[in-house]
Amino acid sequence: MTARQVLSSVVVAAIVMFVLPVFFDVLNLTTFAAYALLALSLGFVWGYGGILCFGQTAFYGLGAYVYALTAINTGEAWSGFFLAILLPALFAAILGAMMFYGRLSDVYLAVVTLVVSLILFRFMNHTAGEQWVIGEARLGGFNGIPGFPTLHVPGDPEAYIYDENLYYFTFVVLVLCYLLTRWLLGSPFGRILVGLRENEQRIELLGYDVRARKTAAFAFGGALAGLAGCLYANAAEIITPELFGLGLAAEIIIWVIVGGAGTLIGPMIGAAVLGYLKFVLGLRAVKEVFGRENPLEATLVFGVILILFILFLPRGVVPSIQGWLGKARPGRAGAAGSGRRRRTRAERARADA
Amino acid sequence: MRRAARDGVVEARGVSVRFGGVTALDSVDFTLADKELRCLIGPNGAGKSTFFKCLTGVLRPSEGDIRIRGIDCVGAHPHQIAGLGVGIKTQVPSVMNGLSVRENVWIAARKRNSTREADRIVAETLERIGIADSAGEPVGNLAHGRRQLVEFGTVLAGDPWLILLDEPAAGLTAEEAERAVDIIVEMNDRAAIIVVEHDMHFIRQLAKTVTVLHQGRILTEGHVDTVLGDPLVRDVYLGKSQ
Numbered sequence: 298m299t300a301r302q303v304l305s306s307v308v309v310a311a312i313v314m315f316v317l318p319v320f321f322d323v324l325n326l327t328t329f330a331a332y333a334l335l336a337l338s339l340g341f342v343w344g345y346g347g348i349l350c351f352g353q354t355a356f357y358g359l360g361a362y363v364y365a366l367t368a369i370n371t372g373e374a375w376s377g378f379f380l381a382i383l384l385p386a387l388f389a390a391i392l393g394a395m396m397f398y399g400r401l402s403d404v405y406l407a408v409v410t411l412v413v414s415l416i417l418f419r420f421m422n423h424t425a426g427e428q429w430v431i432g433e434a435r436l437g438g439f440n441g442i443p444g445f446p447t448l449h450v451p452g453d454p455e456a457y458i459y460d461e462n463l464y465y466f467t468f469v470v471l472v473l474c475y476l477l478t479r480w481l482l483g484s485p486f487g488r489i490l491v492g493l494r495e496n497e498q499r500i501e502l503l504g505y506d507v508r509a510r511k512t513a514a515f516a517f518g519g520a521l522a523g524l525a526g527c528l529y530a531n532a533a534e535i536i537t538p539e540l541f542g543l544g545l546a547a548e549i550i551i552w553v554i555v556g557g558a559g560t561l562i563g564p565m566i567g568a569a570v571l572g573y574l575k576f577v578l579g580l581r582a583v584k585e586v587f588g589r590e591n592p593l594e595a596t597l598v599f600g601v602i603l604i605l606f607i608l609f610l611p612r613g614v615v616p617s618i619q620g621w622l623g624k625a626r627p628g629r630a631g632a633a634g635s636g637r638r639r640r641t642r643a644e645r646a647r648a649d650a
Numbered sequence: 651m652r653r654a655a656r657d658g659v660v661e662a663r664g665v666s667v668r669f670g671g672v673t674a675l676d677s678v679d680f681t682l683a684d685k686e687l688r689c690l691i692g693p694n695g696a697g698k699s700t701f702f703k704c705l706t707g708v709l710r711p712s713e714g715d716i717r718i719r720g721i722d723c724v725g726a727h728p729h730q731i732a733g734l735g736v737g738i739k740t741q742v743p744s745v746m747n748g749l750s751v752r753e754n755v756w757i758a759a760r761k762r763n764s765t766r767e768a769d770r771i772v773a774e775t776l777e778r779i780g781i782a783d784s785a786g787e788p789v790g791n792l793a794h795g796r797r798q799l800v801e802f803g804t805v806l807a808g809d810p811w812l813i814l815l816d817e818p819a820a821g822l823t824a825e826e827a828e829r830a831v832d833i834i835v836e837m838n839d840r841a842a843i844i845v846v847e848h849d850m851h852f853i854r855q856l857a858k859t860v861t862v863l864h865q866g867r868i869l870t871e872g873h874v875d876t877v878l879g880d881p882l883v884r885d886v887y888l889g890k891s892q
Binding site: 485488489491492494495496498499500501502503504505506507 | 706727728729732733738740744745746747748749753754756757758760761762765804808
């Protein structure tokens with residue numbers, strides 16, 4: 298990634314960041330930014346690592362719970378903030394090592410990750426009793442944990458970061474994570490990871506330890522998801538076991554498919570747009586239009602969207618747009634290399650993601 | 651992986667592989683000297699590929715001992731064997747189809763070199779095998795023969811001292827096969843090579859010494875002309891033996 302690419306990404310991100318609050322509510326935007334980070338984590342793990350993790354919610358929920366429990370016990374936010382990155386990453390590394398060293402892949406891996414998330418969902422739902430306490434914090438069962446200290450200016454636990462400032466903070470973290478992920482994909486580790494997605498056996502026969510590399514990639518995805526959970530917790534100010542639930546687990550997959558696996562920007566856009574759609578469908582005004590037999594129930598709508606995309610736009614929005622732009626401007630693609638050099642999927646993704 | 655006294659580059663002693671009741675390899679002894687080029691031939695089911703898989707760590711022999719440069723390789727993972735400096739080419743072209751030719755070779759070169767060194771090796775390797783004109787092309791878009799060349803490129807870029815090739819001539823045109831022979835002979839300057847092959851014409855162009863496998867055992871070993879002129883070997887190939 299060149300300095301120019303970083304600069305242009307930052308400029309575009311800054312414009313988007315300042316324009317969005319003109320049209321949308323900042324609390325919603327903060328939530329969507331957290332979703333986008335969660336989608337980025339799966340976009341990396343699945344789109345580039347070829348690891349279909351159906352339970353990215355496990356690390357997301359874990360991040361949120363770790364943050365809330367630490368914040369309650371310490372009375373300040375920042376140790377929780379960093380633990381919410383660290384512990385999910387560690388958990389992902391252990392889970393990943395068990396799967397990859399056990400030669401688990403494809404659909405089995407998807408099932409195992411989903412089940413792990415659902416186990417956490419079930420467990421958290423059963424912690425309503427008074428005996429479920431960590432330090433001073435009650436786990437709260439299906440009621441979740443409300444009223445934990447939220448992010449504040451470092452060193453001053455009274456100076457909370459909220460509303461617009463929390464939005465800006467979340468957005469900046471999102472952009473930094475995006476840049477970090479792009480940098481990682483451009484590094485030798487990332488390039489070999491993409492090779493691994495393409496042909497695991499080849500990478501192994503070239504002398505690379507596939508298992509260790511997949512575990513590392515999975516842990517990085519876990520760290521991003523954990524951070525997303527922490528940011529969500531700060532926006533929502535309450536966390537519930539739903540964070541581990543099947544509904545969200547499936548939604549993340551839909552975000553990535555709709556936005557486009559194999560890019561980073563696609564899943565982020567998918568998360569924000571579908572997150573907003575779900576919000577609109579949940580509004581009372583919309584519900585009242587259709588009455589009791591609401592045909593626009595979010596799950597149903599998402600299902601239809603997923604089917605339409607798989608039938609008509611299987612690569613997702615962003616890769617398709619990139620494809621059309623590439624066709625419309627053949628001169629530009631040719632200018633980059635010698636002659637009529639076509640760029641590969643991975644090269645395009647690296648350049649445009 | 652333990653190191654011990656070294657004789658040949660590859661030393662296999664009493665290697666047997668059994669799948670349930672089927673004996674695919676029956677106590678095979680095999681020695682490959684430094685810088686030697688050896689062809690391993692035999693009819694279908696002779697155990698060539700099974701032996702190849704034992705060498706590359708994909709299969710673990712039921713019995714026996716395999717040493718590569720004196721290092722005990724039984725039970726080692728393929729990436730550990732490749733990491734010793736062994737270049738491996740599988741039967742079906744195993745390439746990264748979604749990536750460009752350049753990226754395929756770069757990933758191979760990067761294993762033992764810095765990024766800058768790898769860039770240099772890639773340019774050199776692409777010239778050497780004659781696919782520099784397709785450097786930016788996704789490998790998946792190339793014809794079968796050129797994909798084989800790309801895989802040769804990934805093997806070359808690792809600068810191995812031992813190269814294991816499983817049916818390198820499969821699916822190549824006559825012209826491409828000649829190119830493959832040239833590449834293999836050139837690689838032989840720096841590395842010992844084992845070629846598992848079916849194509850007699852290809853073997854005649856290539857090898858000095860041939861090992862013939864039959865029903866999991868070594869039938870004979872010797873100079874290519876002697877072996878291919880041996881009536882017993884002919885019978886085996888035509889299915890008359892036993």
